[in-house]
Amino acid sequence: MSDTPEEEFELPQLYKRHVFACFTQRPPNHPRGSCGSLGAQPLWDRLGKRVEADGGGEIGFTSAGCMGFCSAGPLMVVYPEGVWYRPTTTEDIDEIYDSHLKGGKRVDRLVMILSR
Amino acid sequence: MSDTPEEEFELPQLYKRHVFACFTQRPPNHPRGSCGSLGAQPLWDRLGKRVEADGGGEIGFTSAGCMGFCSAGPLMVVYPEGVWYRPTTTEDIDEIYDSHLKGGKRVDRLVMILSR
Numbered sequence: 389m390s391d392t393p394e395e396e397f398e399l400p401q402l403y404k405r406h407v408f409a410c411f412t413q414r415p416p417n418h419p420r421g422s423c424g425s426l427g428a429q430p431l432w433d434r435l436g437k438r439v440e441a442d443g444g445g446e447i448g449f450t451s452a453g454c455m456g457f458c459s460a461g462p463l464m465v466v467y468p469e470g471v472w473y474r475p476t477t478t479e480d481i482d483e484i485y486d487s488h489l490k491g492g493k494r495v496d497r498l499v500m501i502l503s504r
Numbered sequence: 505m506s507d508t509p510e511e512e513f514e515l516p517q518l519y520k521r522h523v524f525a526c527f528t529q530r531p532p533n534h535p536r537g538s539c540g541s542l543g544a545q546p547l548w549d550r551l552g553k554r555v556e557a558d559g560g561g562e563i564g565f566t567s568a569g570c571m572g573f574c575s576a577g578p579l580m581v582v583y584p585e586g587v588w589y590r591p592t593t594t595e596d597i598d599e600i601y602d603s604h605l606k607g608g609k610r611v612d613r614l615v616m617i618l619s620r
Contacts (some may be wrong), residue, residue, distance in 0.1 A: 451569035
């Protein structure tokens, strides 16, 4: 089977960009850690407020369960680009929002880079 | 700001395709309904089993909170293509898995189409 879709009809994109942020909260002493225990909540609160204030409906924001890489959190991924970010401050969130989500320019300094 | 990213370095994709499935469960009589009350669990169980059996790590599968369109559930979205699906049977899941997730061919009959 080919990996090139044979589009039978044009499907409009619901969102220009869609962010998924990990809301997993494990207990403080849990060996895997979690985005919640690494301080995710104020970051996602800020992100939610930016999306809501924007109001244009072009940025989607959805809570996600564990996406792995728990020790690297708090983690969020932006599609369609598939860029994983590890913000640590609300200023980081604002920069990702303004630069990437609205402007299309990746914020390199906040990207999660895997060695494999 | 331009919407064309000025890539400073190549960022490998973590997953070839990443599926987010709504795990929201509201009570049976809730006015908004939910994917859970529309029978999502056996579908996402099946999807999880397919991903696990595949074992190649090229398909990501993450649980998601409410993505809206609750009455159209159970809902899942596949990135990077941004295709929203509303499967109703485990056979639907298998078809989406084999055709789209592995083969790159969209399953038109299961796509959520919005009129706006």
